[in-house]
Amino acid sequence: MIIGGGIAAYKCLDLIRRLRERGYAVRCVMTEAAQQFITPLSVGALSADHVFLDLFDRADEHDVGHIRLSREADLIVVAPATADLMAKLANGHANDLASAVLMATDKPVLMAPAMNPRMWSHPATRRNRVTLEADGVRFVGPNKGEMAESGEAGEGRMAEPLEIVAAIEALLNPKDQPLAGKRIVMTSGPTHEPIDPVRYIANRSSGKQGHALAAALAALGADVHLVSGPVTIPDPAGVTTYHVETAREMLAQVEGLLPADAGIFVAAVADWRTDNEASQKMKKEKGKPVPSLSLVENPDILATIGHHAQRPGLVVGFAAETNDVIDNAKGKLVRKGADMIVANDVSHGSGIGPSGVMGGDRNRVHLVSADGVESLDEASKDEIARQLAAKIAEALTR
Numbered sequence: 001m002i003i004g005g006g007i008a009a010y011k012c013l014d015l016i017r018r019l020r021e022r023g024y025a026v027r028c029v030m031t032e033a034a035q036q037f038i039t040p041l042s043v044g045a046l047s048a049d050h051v052f053l054d055l056f057d058r059a060d061e062h063d064v065g066h067i068r069l070s071r072e073a074d075l076i077v078v079a080p081a082t083a084d085l086m087a088k089l090a091n092g093h094a095n096d097l098a099s100a101v102l103m104a105t106d107k108p109v110l111m112a113p114a115m116n117p118r119m120w121s122h123p124a125t126r127r128n129r130v131t132l133e134a135d136g137v138r139f140v141g142p143n144k145g146e147m148a149e150s151g152e153a154g155e156g157r158m159a160e161p162l163e164i165v166a167a168i169e170a171l172l173n174p175k176d177q178p179l180a181g182k183r184i185v186m187t188s189g190p191t192h193e194p195i196d197p198v199r200y201i202a203n204r205s206s207g208k209q210g211h212a213l214a215a216a217l218a219a220l221g222a223d224v225h226l227v228s229g230p231v232t233i234p235d236p237a238g239v240t241t242y243h244v245e246t247a248r249e250m251l252a253q254v255e256g257l258l259p260a261d262a263g264i265f266v267a268a269v270a271d272w273r274t275d276n277e278a279s280q281k282m283k284k285e286k287g288k289p290v291p292s293l294s295l296v297e298n299p300d301i302l303a304t305i306g307h308h309a310q311r312p313g314l315v316v317g318f319a320a321e322t323n324d325v326i327d328n329a330k331g332k333l334v335r336k337g338a339d340m341i342v343a344n345d346v347s348h349g350s351g352i353g354p355s356g357v358m359g360g361d362r363n364r365v366h367l368v369s370a371d372g373v374e375s376l377d378e379a380s381k382d383e384i385a386r387q388l389a390a391k392i393a394e395a396l397t398r
Contacts, residue, residue, distance in 0.1 A: 193247065342365050
C-alpha cells in the first residue's frame with residue numbers, strides 16, 4: 001500500500017485494519033507528504049510490518065529494496081492517490097520511493113484518487129487518468145461529497161475503506177465471482193410514512209442486515225441495485241444505491257429497476273400509512289380532542305414483485321416476526337409468491353445480542369423454502385450476509 005499525502009490518508013488506518021481482519025498481509029510505503037497527516041508509527045502498528053519511507057535508506061536499499069518491494073506484493077494499492085502520484089506514474093517519474101516502486105512493479109495497481117474537485121476535474125488530471133487506464137491501472141472512486149476544506153464539495157473524496165476492500169478482493173480473487181453478470185434488485189431499511197411535515201410512522205429497522213447482504217452479493221460479482229429507506233449507515237461498497245422515504249416510492253423505484261435475475265426484499269416496509277397526510281404540523285391545543293389517524297394499507301412490495309409480469313427468476317423475502325416465526329414464514333412463502341423467506345425473531349425476548357436484532361449487530365435466521373427449513377446459527381450480521389449470499393449464489397447458478 002502506497003499512502004499519498006492528503007487528508008484522506010487517515011482513512012488508510014481503517015483500510016489496513018479491514019484488510020488485516022480478512023487475512024491480508026499489508027506492507028506500506030509512505031510518501032514524505034503522507035507523514036504530515038499520519039505517522040509511520042500508527043501505520044506500522046496496524047500493519048504489523050516495517051513501514052518504508054526513503055528511497056535512499058541504507059538499511060532498506062542494501063538489496064535494491066524498492067525493486068524487491070515492487071515484486072513481492074500481489075497487488076499495489078495507492079490510497080490516497082494524489083494528483084501528484086497520478087502524474088508521476090502517468091509520465092514515468094521515479095524520484096522517490098513511492099514512484100520508484102510503481103515504475104518497477106510487474107503487479108496490478110489499484111488507485112483510490114483523493115483530491116480537491118477542481119484538481120480532479122483539471123484537464124491534466126483527466127489526461128493522466130486516461131493514460132493510466134490505458135496502461136492497465138485500475139481505479140476505485142473518487143466519490144462525491146463534502147471536502148475537508150470548508151465550503152468545498154464535489155467529486156474528489158477518496159472511496160470509503162470497505163469500497164476499496166471490495167475492489168481489492170475483486171482483483172485478487174477473480175475466480176470467486178460466481179454472480180458475475182447477474183443483476184440483483186434489493187431493498188433495505190425502514191420506510192417513513194408521513195403524518196404531517198414533522199411526524200411519521202416507522203419501525204426500528206437499521207438497514208444493517210440488508211446493506212451487509214448487498215455488499216456480500218457485490219463481492220461475489222453481482223451487479224447490485226439497492227433501494228434503501230432512511231438509514232444512518234453508509235451505502236454498501238460496490239453497490240448502486242437509491243434513497244427513498246415511503247413504501248410507494250420504494251415500490252416505484254424497484255419496478256423501475258426490473259428486469260433482474262433476482263429480487264431480494266430485506267426492507268421492513270411500513271404496513272400502513274395515514275389516509276390524509278396533514279399539510280401543516282398538527283398542533284396540540286388545550287381543550288381540543290386528540291386527533292385520530294385514519295390508516296390505509298401500503299403496497300406489499302414482496303407480493304407485488306412475486307406476482308409481477310417481470311418477476312425475477314429468484315425472489316427472496318425477509319420476515320421479521322415476534323411469534324410463530326417459521327409458521328408465519330411458510331404462510332408468506334406461498335401468499336407472496338417467493339422462492340425463499342428469510343425469517344428471524346425480532347422480539348425483545350429473542351436473546352440475540354445485547355440490543356436485539358432490530359438496530360443490533362447480530363442475527364439468527366431461518367431459510368424457509370419449498371425444500372424445507374434451514375436454520376443458521378447466531379452470528380454477526382456481516383457473517384449472516386456472507387452465508388446468505390452464498391446460498392443465493394448457489395440458487396442463481398444451478
